[in-house]
Amino acid sequence: MKSNYYRLIGIVTFCLLALVGRSEAKELIFNLGYGKVQVIDVGSDELLPDIAIKGWAREASFSADKKYFYVTASRHWIHKVDLKEMKVVHTIDMHSGGWDRFIFGMELAEDGKTAYVNLLSRKTSKGEAVVGTPNVAQIDLETGQILRSVDVPFGVANLAYVKSKKMLYAIGQDITMIDVSGKDMKTVDQHPMFDKNMNLLPLFTYGEENNGVVLIPYWIGEAPGLLSIDKNTGKITETAVKDPMMVYGAIYSPDMKKAYANMDELYVIDLATQKVTNVEVIPQGTTFSVMTSADGKKIYLQGGPTITIYDTQTLKVIKVLEMSTDGMLLRRITL
């Protein structure tokens, strides 16, 4: 009898803790802006206080423990944002040692202390311009020190880390695969795209929010498609889309049966038939980044100083958020 009592108390306590934990879970979308990052509470679609940053934000990654948010700004700073305090707690500058180094692509390394960045560099020497060889480097996130690097072809604009292979994919004119498992980083393979006349825009990608898949729109001539890189397996898939569409970004529905893509319109693509099933002209104009809520019930489109929120089922606008900054990228996390 007594043991049943304790069992009951235990179950009730567990349920209460689960409820408390659930009520405290907060889903947030970060809008990478100019001099600030704006934060949307997905539950209420209200804005939370801004996070002030120096520079114009371009890319971001969440640490695996969800304590920090790393934001690249003005292509050379990396700000470390404390997700509890919601403020920048540390900044490193890749401009150092007389070199201007610009970041086009960042992925956090598994150790949580370093990151991989694609760097374009320049300096002046005796009045002359000197351009460094493009390279992907592993850097210390505390000091900005370059720990090791490997030269890559010109044109890399984003990176994707494949954990199972300990491989970094450098996405540019082609996809260059870099083995980072050993002491030195080595380019080991290449997925050709340039010779196939593929025209890729790898700026608006969200692997972590997209079931671990980096999804990138491409064109061959005027024929559109979606290229995916599975960050879990490293598999690269090209999916032609059989209807016209002009898009900047794309993201899957949570069940991965559809993709949503955007620019001046919001497109819904059925991945089984590879057909566009819906097209909605976006009243606020051109948008750049697309994000869904974690449950897939809402779609967020970022363009200029507005974020337009759609109901996924009806494809009707349910809210337009007026932001105080233009933006570049949306990222989502549940804390």
Added chain:
Amino acid sequence: MDKKKRIEALNEKARAIETLASGEQNSVKALEEGGLLAMPVGCSTIYDTGWETNPRPSNPVGMCQPSAHDYLGCAGDCWWPAQNPDGMTNSPDLELICSSIIRDWRDIK
């Protein structure tokens, strides 16, 4: 036909541009033709559809409507280097003056 053969320098300034001064050599590596790096670093190296190549037969006819939506995005990465500030070299602090071009453009002097 080779583009250079179809274009002829007509005035002194144009001829001077075509001719190196005595002892002068091409010195800006990033701008040299035929080299590995034929694009000035700082501008986007990304393949893009381009604003002029919208294949859609109907509305919207532009690639970016309104163009102000794309202004700061392009300024930062130098995608429109001729038409707007260059955030990577000459106007790195543009966001301090103007973080939303539609609302704050009057602040740009």
